[in-house]
Amino acid sequence: MSLNTNNQDQTEQLLSRVQMAYRERKPLAIQGNGSKLFLIHSLSGQPVSSAFHRGIINYMPSELTVTVRSGTLLSELKKVLAEKGQMLPFEPPAFADNATIGGTIAAGLSGSSRPFSGSVRDFVLGCKVINGRGELMQFGGEVMKNVAGYDLSRLLTGSYGSLGLILEVSLKLLPLAPKVKSLSFTVQSNNFTHKVRELYMAGHPITAACYLDDRSYIRIAGSAEGVNSSFQAMSENLEQQSNPPEEINNSFWTSLDEQQLSFFDHSQPLWRISLPPWTADNFEQYMSRGDRQLIDWGGAQRWFYSNQNADEIRHYAKLQGGHAQLFRANTLSHDELIRIPKQQPLTVQMMKIQQQIKAAMDPHKLFNQGCIYSEL
C-alpha cells in the first residue's frame, strides 16, 4: 500500500464491502467524511466511507478536465487546480475542512456562481461507481461531448449516495478569470433583481449577485480590460442614480457560500428556497416577525430563517414555481424532524418513477435507504 495517504486506491476494499452487503442483504450507510450529513435524514446500516479512497488520477489542464477519487479532499483538489490557474466552476461549498469531492457530488450543492456558470451536474462528465448489486461500472468519460448510453453520471449527482457508491468522478473545469472585482450598493429588496438584470442585459460579465439588508452585492470576472471597463461603466450608471457603489473584497463570496456571514448566525430553521431565475422579491407578504432572508443567485435562491410552518413555506415556494429544502433544522424538535421531509415532497407519479430508478440501481435498497425520502 502506498505510504502517501493522499493517494490510495481502495476500489477492491469498497467493492468487496458492497458485494458482501449484497450477498447478506445488509444495508449500508455510505458517506465521505460526513460534512453534509446534516442535509439528509439519519442513516441506518453499516457505515462505509469513501474517505480513504483518495487521489487525483488524471489532471490535464489543457483538457480542462480532472478525474479524481471520491475521497479526495475538496480543499486539496481546489488547491491543485488553482496552481494551474483553474477552478471548479460551480464553486461548491465545503462546510468543513474535511469535505470530500465524493460528498460534494453526492450532495449536488453549487455556490454563488451557479446561475451564471452552471451547477455541479452541469460539470460532471463521467463517473466510476459501484451499484447495489456490487458491480463496478463506468459511465460518461473525460470528454466534453458524449451521448453514448444514458447519462447516469448526472443522475448520480445529487443522489446522496442512494443510487451508488461513487468511486471516481470526472469533471469539466474552467480557467480562473485573470481579474475579479466585487462591488456593493444600496438597493431596496424589491428592486434588486430588476437592477442586477439590467446590468446583466447591458453585457457586464456578472458571475454572482446577492441581496442582504438593503444592499446588493455583485461580482464581475474576465480579462483585466473587460472587468475594469465594466466596473467603470457600472459605477457611472449607479452614480447617475446617486447610488455610488463601493468596492468590496472578493472573499465575501466564499463567506456567503460557506455560510460564514453573520446573517447565518441564527437559531431558527434555515430553508433554501429555489426559485425561477431572476425572481423578484415579493417576500414581504410572506414574512412574519423574526423571519430573515438573503437573496442569492440573482433572485433564484433564497436563504430563509423562519419558524413558519414547513407546509406554508413549501406552498409559497411552489406557487412561485420552485421548492423549499430544509437546510438546517436548528431548533426544530425531534418529532418535527422526523415528520418533515428535508426535500419538498414529490407528486405520486414522480415518486413512483424515482422508486423504480432506485430499484434499477439498487434493487435491495442497500444504499442510504430513506436519506432523501422515506420511500427511496
Add this chain to the structure above:
Amino acid sequence: MTLKIDDWGIENQISKHDLVQIFSKIIPENSLLFDPEDLKPYECDGLSAYRQLPLMVLLPETIEQIQQILRICHQYHVAVVTRGAGTSLSGGALPHEKGIILSLAKLNNIIEIDQDHFTARVQPGVRNLAISEAVSAYGLYYAPDPSSQIACSIGGNVAENAGGVHCLKYGLTVHNVLQLTIITMEGELIEIGSEALDSPGYDLLALMHGSEGMLGVIVEVLVKLLVKPKVIKVLMASFDQVTTAGEAVSKIISSGIIPAGLELMDKSAIKAAEDFVHAGYPVDAAAILLCEVDGSLAEVDAQIKQVQRVLQQGGATDIQIAVDEAQRKTFWAGRKAAFPAVGRLSPDYYCMDGTIPRFQLGKILHRIQELSDEYGLAVVNVFHAGDGNLHPLILYDANIPGQLDQTEKMGGEILSTCVELGGTITGEHGVGVEKLDQMCVQFSAAELQQFLDIKKAFDAKNLLNPGKGIPLLHRCAEFGALHVHHGHLPHPELERF
C-alpha cells in the same frame, strides 16, 4: 446495407385494422396515415441508408390525444417511435415494423416567452432556430445551435442532447433546459425539472437528455435563454501542418480562454469549401482554425489579442481577423458548407462522430491517415476542435463492389481508436440503430444491463423506441453509419457541420 435490428420480443395483441379503428376515434382522419403510399415519407430519418415502413403514422395535436394513443399502445403491446423533424443521423427515428410513428410535427407552438425570467415554454415540434428568432427582439437567444437548426425540433434536441458550434462555451442542450413535460408509455403526464434552477429528488432532467425517445414522449420544453453578446469577432489562422493546428487548440484553451467556437478544417476540407463558396480560405494551408470570441467590447479586444499571440507562438503561418460582420459570416460560410462541398468531390461519403480528449488530436489524425492509406479511401477532416468532437468524412463510391463494406470497416476502426484514446463513439449524433455494435466496444455487459434496467424503470414493457440506443446483450456484430449517395444528402437544405 444490412441492418441488424435486435429482437425485443414485441408481439402486437391487436390487428392493424382494429388499431386503425380505435385510433380513428381519437384523432381526425387526416392525422392518421396507414396506406403504404402515405407512410413512405416516414420510412427513414437523416440516416437514409436504413429504411422501414411503420404500421401507421399518427399526428396528434394535443397532449390528451398523445396520452390516449400511448395507453392504447401500452394495452396492446404496440411499439412507439416518436418523431420530431426526422433529422437524426443515427437512425433514432427509424420506424419499427410492428410499431407506430408518433409524429409531433403538429405540436409546434411557442407557448410563452418569459422576458422576466429569460425562459421560453415551447411545444416539442418547435424548430430549434424558431426559438432564437422569436426571442431575438428581446435581446435574447437559445444557445445550442446544431447545424440542422433550421429543421430539427427541440424535442429531438432533448432526446439526442444536441450540440452545436457554440457548446464549448454555452453548453449542450442539457445545460440549457429547465423543465420537461413528458408522457410515459402508460400515458401518465409527468413534469420533470421545474421553473427553478434545481429540483428535489433524483435528476431525471439530466437522464432524459440523450435518452433517444426510449424513456418518455416529451410534450413540452422550458428552455433557458441567454442575453445576446454585445460584440462577436472571429479569427482565422493557417498552419502548414495539421498536427500543429491541433496542438494550437490546446494552447488556446491552456492560455485561459474559452472561445465561443473553435473549429478545425484540414487541407482537403479547405479546398472543397473554398471551391464551393469562395470564403477566402488559404488553399495552400495544411489546416485552418476558426476561433470566435464574444462578450463586451473590451473583453473581446483583450481576448482576440491573446489568441493572436498564442497562435503566433503556436506556429500559425498566417492570421486574419474578420474586419466586419460580413466577413465574419463569410469565414463561417466556408465551414458551414464543408459537408455539401465534400459531397461534390466524391459520389458518396460516410460521416463519423467520435470524440477524443483534445490532446489526442495529433494521434487520431495520424491514425486516420494510416487507415486511409491502408484502405485506399480518402478522408476529409472537419472538427469541433474545441470539444474534441471529430467528423471525419470517408470518401467512397457505393457503385464499386465492396467499397461500402470497406468504408464501414474503416469507420469502425476510427471509432474504436477514439475509445482507445480515451474518447467515445458518439459526441452528438447519438447511438440510434447505427452505433449499437460500438456500444459493445465502449461498455461492459453489466453497464449495458444497467441501461436496460433504467429503461424498464420508465417503460416496463420496452415499447418506447425498442431496438435503439442500447444493444441487447447477445448482440455485438457489425455496424453501419451515415451514407450519402452521389451527393444527395438527407435534408439538402441544411448547412452541414
